[in-house]
Amino acid sequence: VQLVESGGGSVQAGGSLRLSCEASGNTDDATCMGWFRQDPGKEREPVATIYLHGPMTWYADSVRGRFAISRDNPKKKIVYLQMDNLKPEDTSIYYCATARGFRDPPRTRDFKSWGQGTQVTVS
Numbered sequence: 162v163q164l165v166e167s168g169g170g171s172v173q174a175g176g177s178l179r180l181s182c183e184a185s186g187n188t189d190d191a192t193c194m195g196w197f198r199q200d201p202g203k204e205r206e207p208v209a210t211i212y213l214h215g216p217m218t219w220y221a222d223s224v225r226g227r228f229a230i231s232r233d234n235p236k237k238k239i240v241y242l243q244m245d246n247l248k249p250e251d252t253s254i255y256y257c258a259t260a261r262g263f264r265d266p267p268r269t270r271d272f273k274s275w276g277q278g279t280q281v282t283v284s
Contacts, residue, residue, distance in 0.1 A: 162186045162274035166257045169279030176283070177245045182257030182276060184238035191259035191274070194240045195219075195267060196230065198253035198281075205256065205269055211240060212263035219265050224251075247283040254278040 168180040184191055195210035209230040210219045218230055227246045233239035238259070244251065256279075258272035 162188055162191060162259055164257050164259065164274055164276035166255065166276040166279040169255060169281045171282040171284065172247055174247060174249055174283055176247050177243070178247065178281060179244070180242040180255055180257075180279060180281075182240050182242075184257075184259055184274070188238045188259065190261045191238055193260040193263040193267075193271075194232070194238065195258050195260065195272060196240075196242045197256045197258060197269065197272070198251075199256065199278075200253050207267045207269060208255070209242060210260075210263065210267045213238070215263075217263050217265070219263075219267055244281070247281075249283050251281060252283050253281060255281050 166182045196208045197205045199205040211230045229243040231241045257276040259274045260271040
């Protein structure tokens with residue numbers, strides 16, 4: 162499975178960004194996709210996840226109400242992360258990943274395929 166993220170960048174506090182992620186390759190087992198973020202020296206943490214075949218989503222408390230995860234046609238394995246009212250503490254590298262099955266709360270170790278990451282900087 163290959164994952165390609167796009168949409169990162171720099172924005173002022175209070176601004177918005179939209180991240181996109183497309184999975185390709187052998188994605189038959191990928192029924193859940195998620196966004197994670199990682200700061201230097203810290204563990205990768207889940208931000209938002211979505212079940213590709215139903216309405217289930219999960220959000221970290223720190224982003225609930227400000228971020229929204231959505232998906233395209235499940236066959237395309239494309240997900241988006243709309244990030245509004247961004248804060249400096251949202252600055253991080255954001256990664257897209259796929260997992261088999263949806264879990265609430267998510268477990269990072271369930272996500273087996275990862276993108277290369279995209280930088281989000283909020284000043």
